[in-house]
Amino acid sequence: MRVRDADVADARGIARVHWDAFTSEHRQMGDAHPCNQRPSPEDEWVRFFESRIPLYQKDGAFLLADEEGSISGYIVASAEERLINGTEGEIKYLGVLEARRRHRFGRQLVADAARRLADLGMRSVHVNVWAPSEATRFYSALGGERGDVFRARCGKSEPLEQVTYWWDDINNVG
Numbered sequence: 001m002r003v004r005d006a007d008v009a010d011a012r013g014i015a016r017v018h019w020d021a022f023t024s025e026h027r028q029m030g031d032a033h034p035c036n037q038r039p040s041p042e043d044e045w046v047r048f049f050e051s052r053i054p055l056y057q058k059d060g061a062f063l064l065a066d067e068e069g070s071i072s073g074y075i076v077a078s079a080e081e082r083l084i085n086g087t088e089g090e091i092k093y094l095g096v097l098e099a100r101r102r103h104r105f106g107r108q109l110v111a112d113a114a115r116r117l118a119d120l121g122m123r124s125v126h127v128n129v130w131a132p133s134e135a136t137r138f139y140s141a142l143g144g145e146r147g148d149v150f151r152a153r154c155g156k157s158e159p160l161e162q163v164t165y166w167w168d169d170i171n172n173v174g
């Protein structure tokens with residue numbers, strides 16, 4: 001597996017990984033219909049990622065786990081705070097295909113994205129994650145400090161518990 005930058009031509013492959021990761025995350029939360037919404041047509045997600053790839057390449061990172069041309073995972077991380085002279089980065093999206101988990105792809109994507117954010121001037125980083133999701137254990141394993149639980153909605157869902165993981169020093173991620 002190699003980590004590489006996303007290209008607009010990758011948008012359909014990313015949309016497939018996103019849907020696989022998103023539905024499995026919500027299954028872990030006992031939510032059969034993610035965010036209480038019906039699945040969006042794949043083309044909507046393709047358009048969503050086509051528009052985000054150039055944005056995050058400019059003000060963050062949009063990286064892929066590429067296995068011989070096949071996309072197994074992706075991460076979107078933002079350094080948009082630098083536009084207001086801030087130095088805190090954020091992991092916006094992260095997903096690895098359910099069938100390709102526990103091969104350290106997630107860890108490598110996060111570490112590479114953190115390095116990219118650090119190169120853009122970010123000194124710390126955080127991620128918001130649904131509290132019942134197994135990703136909490138992943139972020140703990142990567143050394144994230146757990147913050148207070150708060151409640152947020154996912155689309156049209158009832159309020160759900162969410163929690164923030166912080167790394168005060170972006171060089172300590174992973």
Ligand SMILES: CC(C)(COP(=O)(O)OP(=O)(O)OC[C@H]1O[C@@H](n2cnc3c(N)ncnc32)[C@H](O)[C@@H]1OP(=O)(O)O)[C@@H](O)C(=O)NCCC(=O)NCCS
Pocket residue numbers: 021022024025093094095096097100101102103104105106107108127128129130133134135137138139141142
């Ligand atoms: C979270 C996610 C990206 C992790 O990807 P991954 O490639 O499987 O993670 P890694 O193999 O790099 O895991 C690194 C370490 O994290 C921990 N970890 C990862 N998944 C875990 C799980 N389900 N339960 C407990 N610990 C876990 C382990 O310590 C693991 O190291 P080990 O395998 O040597 O024990 C993946 O499970 C996923 O896509 N989940 C669904 C989408 C999601 O929840 N995204 C996060 C939204 S913010």
